[in-house]
Amino acid sequence: MTTGTPATTGTPAATGTPATTGTSATTGDLPPSLVATLPGDWYVDPAVFALEQRLIFESMWFCVTRSADLPAPGSFRTAVVGRESVLIGRGRDGTVRAFFNVCRHRGARLCTEESGTVGRAFRCTYHAWTYDLDGRLIAAPNLTKMPDVDRIGYGLVRVHVREWLGYVWVCLADDPPPFEDDVLGEVVTRLGDARAIDRYGVADLELGRRIRYDVAANWKLIVENFMECYHCATIHPELVEVLPEFAAGYAAQYYVGHGAEFGERIEGFTVDGSPGLDRIPTLSPEQDRRYFAITVKPQVFVNLVPDHVILHRMFPLAPDRTIVECDWLYLPDVVASGRDLDRSVELFHRVNQQDFDACERCQPSMSSRVYARGGVLVPSEHHIGGFHDWVRAKLAGTGSPGAGSPGAGPQDAGSPDAGPQGAGVSRDTPGDG
Amino acid sequence: MIAACPLEALPPGASFRLDGENPIALFRTEDGQIFAIDDTCTHQDASLSDGWLDGCEVECPLHSSRFDLRTGEVDAPPAKRAVRTHRVVVDGGTVFVEPSGCDG
Numbered sequence: 001m002t003t004g005t006p007a008t009t010g011t012p013a014a015t016g017t018p019a020t021t022g023t024s025a026t027t028g029d030l031p032p033s034l035v036a037t038l039p040g041d042w043y044v045d046p047a048v049f050a051l052e053q054r055l056i057f058e059s060m061w062f063c064v065t066r067s068a069d070l071p072a073p074g075s076f077r078t079a080v081v082g083r084e085s086v087l088i089g090r091g092r093d094g095t096v097r098a099f100f101n102v103c104r105h106r107g108a109r110l111c112t113e114e115s116g117t118v119g120r121a122f123r124c125t126y127h128a129w130t131y132d133l134d135g136r137l138i139a140a141p142n143l144t145k146m147p148d149v150d151r152i153g154y155g156l157v158r159v160h161v162r163e164w165l166g167y168v169w170v171c172l173a174d175d176p177p178p179f180e181d182d183v184l185g186e187v188v189t190r191l192g193d194a195r196a197i198d199r200y201g202v203a204d205l206e207l208g209r210r211i212r213y214d215v216a217a218n219w220k221l222i223v224e225n226f227m228e229c230y231h232c233a234t235i236h237p238e239l240v241e242v243l244p245e246f247a248a249g250y251a252a253q254y255y256v257g258h259g260a261e262f263g264e265r266i267e268g269f270t271v272d273g274s275p276g277l278d279r280i281p282t283l284s285p286e287q288d289r290r291y292f293a294i295t296v297k298p299q300v301f302v303n304l305v306p307d308h309v310i311l312h313r314m315f316p317l318a319p320d321r322t323i324v325e326c327d328w329l330y331l332p333d334v335v336a337s338g339r340d341l342d343r344s345v346e347l348f349h350r351v352n353q354q355d356f357d358a359c360e361r362c363q364p365s366m367s368s369r370v371y372a373r374g375g376v377l378v379p380s381e382h383h384i385g386g387f388h389d390w391v392r393a394k395l396a397g398t399g400s401p402g403a404g405s406p407g408a409g410p411q412d413a414g415s416p417d418a419g420p421q422g423a424g425v426s427r428d429t430p431g432d433g
Numbered sequence: 434m435i436a437a438c439p440l441e442a443l444p445p446g447a448s449f450r451l452d453g454e455n456p457i458a459l460f461r462t463e464d465g466q467i468f469a470i471d472d473t474c475t476h477q478d479a480s481l482s483d484g485w486l487d488g489c490e491v492e493c494p495l496h497s498s499r500f501d502l503r504t505g506e507v508d509a510p511p512a513k514r515a516v517r518t519h520r521v522v523v524d525g526g527t528v529f530v531e532p533s534g535c536d537g
């Protein structure tokens with residue numbers, strides 16, 4: 001909005017470069033207080049999204065479902081991970097397994113429901129190829145006349161699985177990155193200590209409420225929003241009432257190991273500051289009356305408060321569409337007792353709505369010519385630059401024409417058509433989040 | 434009489450497929466009885482020895498019709514015709530089958 005008026009410059013609208021700035025997009029343009037965001041087309045371009053699907057969502061550990069969502073042998077759930085549909089199921093031996101949701105015969109999607117239970121096997125509804133719960137092909141019409149068809153070789157294709165925090169994480173890569181580095185490492189980066197999260201005993205909590213949000217925004221807008229609190233005083237009146245330090249605009253994620261402290265007269269993490277539910281007994285004194293937040297890239301947010309844990313899983317479906325499933329987890333006794341969770345849930349439900357409304361408000365502007373070179377980050381948002389560097393590095397990793405070798409840093413704007421790398425605005429220093 | 438398999442090859446709950454022009458499925462129920470029926474479902478070409486044993490019934494793995502191992506009768510569509518049953522003899526640790534007549 002502050003970058004001049006293209007109409008007066010005579011610059012062709014398509015370039016989106018206001019002549020008033022006079023120079024190409026480099027950090028040299030910006031006063032030291034400001035750091036560039038990603039260019040607008042990174043939030044709308046299907047080619048960028050396709051790279052993200054391949055190089056991020058299909059390459060990293062991706063949190064799909066709560067283990068308890070698969071209560072018994074035969075329980076299953078399907079989830080979109082990158083470009084793939086993944087089938088997650090519990091076997092007769094109680095083990096959770098995941099497969100590409102693709103029939104090995106002629107490719108029909110095996111399970112079309114989002115969740116359910118099968119008796120003994122996954123049976124394709126097209127020609128009835130039938131797979132047992134560990135993926136082996138166990139029956140098919142005329143199969144005995146084809147003894148050369150290997151029942152394991154033509155079984156469902158497995159996906160790597162880990163369980164952590166009571167959630168099932170899958171990785172579609174042939175060689176998954178170490179879970180310890182990629183997932184647990186984020187916790188250490190944020191909390192300074194992996195054991196800090198253990199004290200919440202997340203895997204032993206029970207689901208109190210689940211709300212699903214269908215957000216008309218790019219997944220990166222949602223991550224960026226979650227990482228900063230510059231917006232808090234403006235759009236989160238209830239949250240700032242509970243966590244007054246958020247009014248200053250510094251997110252809990254800005255400092256390592258810092259948790260935002262409850263306001264003096266606040267009794268619990270609830271929509272009106274009234275008392276919450278039973279406190280998780282294993283917390284340390286430093287964890288009481290505080291809110292901690294962790295982003296586990298690329299698609300999980302964990303919010304820790306003394307009496308519950310809020311865990312968001314994002315499912316990016318399109319450049320401008322992301323499903324977010326948000327779980328509120330409490331001590332088992334709290335859930336079993338049927339106590340009223342409404343004021344507890346309502347606080348972060350409102351935060352979610354306020355945040356997702358803001359993201360949806362940004363999405364249409366991502367393709368505005370005014371935003372062609374992106375926007376700017378103020379100092380309390382500079383750490384988001386670290387996320388942008390991370391995205392650039394991921395997409396530069398392999399695959400796209402003209403991309404650098406794996407691990408290469410962001411490339412300079414060389415050819416405008418070289419995809420994300422070419423379109424990128426390079427910056428000198430990563431954020432200090 | 435055809436020697437089908439050693440008794441050890443057929444623990445309780447297991448099945449064994451005897452190949453041939455008319456393949457035969459052998460089952461040993463959880464309580465130890467051994468039965469033999471036609472292996473091929475009367476609905477489509479599915480191998481009942483790949484199905485699921487449940488008491489004295491086997492459920493076809495493809496479309497879930499259930500056959501009674503004692504009579505060969507089918508409980509519900511899509512299969513409509515019974516399978517043939519065959520006499521079983523266990524002797525000296527070996528399971529023998531006497532195939533029923535072709536027109537059973």
Ligand code: FES
Nearest residue numbers: 103105106124127
């Ligand atoms: S496509 Fe699944 S059985 Fe043919």
Ligand code: FES
Nearest residue numbers: 474476477493496
């Ligand atoms: S093949 Fe047995 S019921 Fe269809």
Ligand SMILES: [Fe+2]
Nearest residue numbers: 225231236355
């Ligand atoms: Fe927010």
